[in-house]
Amino acid sequence: MRLRIEKITARVVDHPVRQDGAIVSSLGRHTASHYLVVTVQNAEGESGYGEATTAPIWSGESGETAKWMIDRFLSPLVVGATFDHPSDAVVIMDRHLHGNSFGKSAIDVALWDLWARQQRQSVSTIIADREPVRSIPTRVSIGCYPPEETTRLAEEFWNAGVRTLKFKTGVPGIDDVARLRAVRERLGSEPVFTIDANGAYTTVDEAVRAIEALEPFDLSLVEQPTRRDRLDALAAVHRRTSVPIMADEAIFTPDELEMAIELDAFDVLSIYPGKNGGFTHSLAMAKRAQAAGKRCAIGSNLETDLGQAPHVCLAASLSAFPVEEIACDLMGSLFYAESAVTPPIKLAEGRVALPTGPGFGVTPRV
Numbered sequence: 001m002r003l004r005i006e007k008i009t010a011r012v013v014d015h016p017v018r019q020d021g022a023i024v025s026s027l028g029r030h031t032a033s034h035y036l037v038v039t040v041q042n043a044e045g046e047s048g049y050g051e052a053t054t055a056p057i058w059s060g061e062s063g064e065t066a067k068w069m070i071d072r073f074l075s076p077l078v079v080g081a082t083f084d085h086p087s088d089a090v091v092i093m094d095r096h097l098h099g100n101s102f103g104k105s106a107i108d109v110a111l112w113d114l115w116a117r118q119q120r121q122s123v124s125t126i127i128a129d130r131e132p133v134r135s136i137p138t139r140v141s142i143g144c145y146p147p148e149e150t151t152r153l154a155e156e157f158w159n160a161g162v163r164t165l166k167f168k169t170g171v172p173g174i175d176d177v178a179r180l181r182a183v184r185e186r187l188g189s190e191p192v193f194t195i196d197a198n199g200a201y202t203t204v205d206e207a208v209r210a211i212e213a214l215e216p217f218d219l220s221l222v223e224q225p226t227r228r229d230r231l232d233a234l235a236a237v238h239r240r241t242s243v244p245i246m247a248d249e250a251i252f253t254p255d256e257l258e259m260a261i262e263l264d265a266f267d268v269l270s271i272y273p274g275k276n277g278g279f280t281h282s283l284a285m286a287k288r289a290q291a292a293g294k295r296c297a298i299g300s301n302l303e304t305d306l307g308q309a310p311h312v313c314l315a316a317s318l319s320a321f322p323v324e325e326i327a328c329d330l331m332g333s334l335f336y337a338e339s340a341v342t343p344p345i346k347l348a349e350g351r352v353a354l355p356t357g358p359g360f361g362v363t364p365r366v
């Protein structure tokens with residue numbers, strides 16, 4: 001079914017995010033979610049929706065710059081055009097604008113949403129290479145707080161049913177060994193521990209030392225220990241440690257993925273449309289990583305349920321995501337008091353349910 005776009009609108013929306021237990025990482029403190037809601041419309045007045053989960057430190061985009069790029073550069077490429085498939089648009093956007101992955105993704109996701117809605121189908125039905133799983137275990141981020149606060153948060157999430165805890169690490173002045181020890185002492189051996197340094201360690205030696213210091217607390221994954229632009233350093237850490245390495249900031253694009261595969265820089269790929277510049281790219285990258293023998297998990301920039309819906313769709317539908325072994329960062333409900341969509345995405349017993357409606361199955365509330 002063809003897709004003809006009549007109109008694109010982009011609105012900046014502030015989503016109140018919890019301040020107590022806000023995610024603190026080596027990139028800073030996430031206390032505001034100043035995002036963009038993108039709506040695409042066809043001639044029949046049907047709509048598709050996407051979210052640009054913008055954070056300047058992450059992709060160099062803010063809600064306002066993403067809106068400006070969409071209004072000024074991207075909308076004119078898409079409005080009035082007819083596409084055989086939603087993935088056709090991202091090729092054109094990439095040809096005309098470098099970077100700006102979250103802005104492009106909001107349009108690409110909205111096109112997939114509308115295309116599937118036109119067919120009265122869910123996107124997961126269309127892309128699935130396995131029977132889509134109905135729910136996915138979530139992994140939740142615990143900010144880089146001192147041991148007492150870290151333990152309080154770990155206990156809160158554990159009691160809410162979350163079984164995989166991701167500790168942000170590498171913030172100067174915070175003793176990561178003491179934090180992880182305190183949580184193991186309080187919660188025992190059952191919780192799955194992962195760490196995410198967000199590129200905090202400057203050298204390979206520093207990264208390896210930090211990992212070795214935390215290994216006694218049973219790490220199942222080490223995420224992005226080294227600087228984002230140093231794939232060679234990530235590969236060196238990968239060679240020197242036995243804990244599986246997850247690449248996050250280091251791999252935004254399909255080309256970066258190719259380079260990382262060549263260098264054998266990682267075991268698990270953190271993947272999601274905003275980072276990858278579109279659902280189309282995430283889909284292709286998940287398949288490429290799988291073909292290279294890698295596994296995938298959903299990452300996050302603290303999406304609302306609107307941004308999270310395509311994440312759940314990918315993880316549920318593709319065999320590249322071994323969701324029972326590697327939990328996904330589907331933690332929005334734990335940080336936003338209110339859902340941004342209807343129907344809200346359900347999080348219960350630490351598992352996020354796959355929305356089942358047409359498209360990605362959710363519609364923005366405002």
Ligand SMILES: [Mg+2]
Nearest residue numbers: 196223224248
């Ligand atoms: Mg990360």
